[in-house]
Amino acid sequence: MSARVTRKRARTELDQVAKEDPEEPEVATQAQTHSGSSSQASNSDPQPQLGDEHGNGGLERDAEFWIGDGTIILVAQKVEFRYYRALLADHSPVFKTLFAADKQPTRRVPIDEHQFITCPVVQLTDSPQDLRHIIRAYISGAEPGFLEAAEPTFDEISAYIRLGRKYDLETLYEHALAFLEHHYPDDFKTWTQSKYWGPEHWPANAAVGVVNLARLIDAPHLLPSALLSCTYMKEDIMEGFGCADGTRETLALDDIGRCFRASAAIRQATVAGVVRTLRDKACQACKTQNKCADALRRALQGLDRVERLLTRCPIRLMPDDLLSDGQAKLGTCADCTAMVKRRSRKERTMLWARLPGLLGVEVPGWPEEVVAGAAAPRPEGT
Template identity: 35%
Template structure:
């Protein structure tokens, strides 16, 4: 067979392959369009006089590009580019530009509620603390789209909930009935949102939030800690492998801190000057230590490592008085409570070290 024939034959064999590939691509594209979920209008954010349509997954939001561009330089740049035609001519006015976003409709809706607040949404935000999902959306999308007002507001809120100052955290816990996360996030099982707080702190590079947020994560059970929680859009939020390792290590170290606190304040308790109970006080201290050891659900640190112990211990001894059992005098009670506060404060100072973190502005 001649070389010219071979070359001609190779060329003739090549062209159909290219044509087939192009035809296959066209077929795949058509199939992808046909398989795409039908677009639906958002019930909350569809303004008939809106100037831009944002598509998050299969949900269309018709809003005002001037307002969004004013808040976000990323949106401003995005809107300045030619936009693709809508794939839903039936539901979308042809003359309105369409922008496709990779965000969930739930997150985008939270952002639009903040930037284009309706009367009910504005009243709600002023009157009540936001949910975790609102804070999460404002932090993550505020960072992504450079919406500084929302981003900074969400971080200020988290810094207030997870401060660096021990006394500020104590006051916050007391104001929130010793719930370790805001009560507005829920009462039962809401502690798992601390995982999201850690992830937001990492995203925003705000290391001052991390120690106290990780400490809350250490109070989760193993399943919650590993599996995380479900977001509004059905996706799961988990700790990174690195932060999961920090929590596992931190749990052991916090447990050691607990042992130090108990041994120092109970097992080594010495009656102070001014004690009026003597043997009764010593017996009551010993009984409290014994009950702590017999408790199937240890109070510290698995429940809340920085909770105010005053109410718990005072309530314990008040029950003893009602049962006509040994109780401590006021002098001994004050010594125990002060001692535990000193132990907690000392643990708080070392909290970054417990999690192998370097936090520049952590008080020492």
């Protein structure tokens, strides 16, 4: 995230904001306050007043985002944030409409030791943690390019998705969605190129939260790889994923049932695919048919590390992963070794194509070339 920056803007910058945004509140000088002119102005103001800087109803000011010359106060649960109205409104048509609403409560707050302004006070239903992540992303006032240079946490991505969707923060939302699509793809090649169930710096059980986000925004293409991760969580699937704010992401009962039902089916399909991959039939080009067939038979018989088949991602399970301890290579000729790799890819591609069905989810547009590859006949010995 962006580093903290000096939030105290020069007087000339505040004046410029007021010129560019006629909706920004006027600055009341200390002289006006002492002369009583500001009191007269407040009497003609139809907006309800919500105390002053000393009367905030017992709310807690956010330690990070109570900015001394901010022009709007946002209240999330019991926490107040003071920030720049124009910066948020510029990025969100929803915020712009909300901030412009008539008869918003207001509060008179200082911008320095001599001057005061009247800030609208907007009550939000979001968690303080989520709102804090949003403000951090926009603190520079520029479109966020945070994902190119940072490793966002699940809590950050969740806030960008949830509040980005709610407040139409289009660029922030699209960046966060692209991040999820990269780590929980609907593309076979992308999934196989990664070594992890999700982002490397995320705990594996964060997939529970990804499933919930996919349900929230109606993004079924995220579900197969995220639910596949959940099927390998064992009993942790019931506990879910603990977020930084103390809340817990848990799967809906329907999705827990899907994972339990799919778990056995996926493991059965994995074992069957491995058996077909190592079946003892050499390729047609092989010049040492008996030797290579024996090598394949030994590899299949040597699958004593059953946990490899049951705990590793079946879509990423390569032929070398199937060898017993101490067996570095299959012992087949180059042609048969290449054949085994082709068999392995075909089996894993077929399993990838079947994932939505095995997991009991519908994914419109699941890659056609993968489905087509799964439906193709398998010539003997290839």
